[in-house]
Amino acid sequence: MDDVSQPSYWSAIYQANDAGWDKGCCAPPIARLLREGFLPKGAELAVVGCGRGHEAFEAARLGFKVTAIDFAPEAVAAVKAGAESQRLGLTAVEADVFNMASRWPQGFDAIVEHTCLCAIDPSRRTEYMRAVAGALKPNGLLLGLFYAHNRPDGPPYRIDMDEAKTIFYPKFDFTRLCIAADSFENRAGFELEFIARRRA
């Protein structure tokens, strides 16, 4: 079986230009979340598993200080090229999200995630929760979209509200966890919009 924990799995998809999840723009619920005003102006955000960077671009356009993180070199190259062509100031880094805490020990104010957890082997979800908690400042926010599709296979591997609460409960409090109302049509009803605060 292909190993989704290896960058080569994702690199092969980008090289084949087969990133079927990529809509070419920021997911509408994330564009809305970034504008809601709960993040202070100029906050330092990491966008994890950023792919070609559409959410990172949107956050940079809004004036946040953005670090876009992905372990597939093709994704990071696409983010750098997109940022340059759009004249957006952001940092794109090739890194494994499981190593964020040691790479960014100062921590981020917030982490934006769009189908990163759902791209990761489900057996690593608790490890993932710890990795994102470790890369956030105390009271930092994790926000974005989880994919609660109804298929048994993956990636993306589905997660539902109950599992999300159980996985993140040890270090986070959800202040929002609901079905997004403004998903792309083919994902309507299957995207969980969330905001979770890392306990101090």
Ligand SMILES: C[S@@+](CC[C@H](N)C(=O)[O-])C[C@H]1O[C@@H](n2cnc3c(N)ncnc32)[C@H](O)[C@@H]1O
């Ligand atoms: C399904 S894609 C989603 C990309 C982007 N968030 C989007 O919605 O367009 C998952 C992305 O996560 C990246 N990824 C998966 N596991 C990762 C890990 N452990 N560290 C960093 N990036 C990872 C993959 O390389 C891929 O670009």
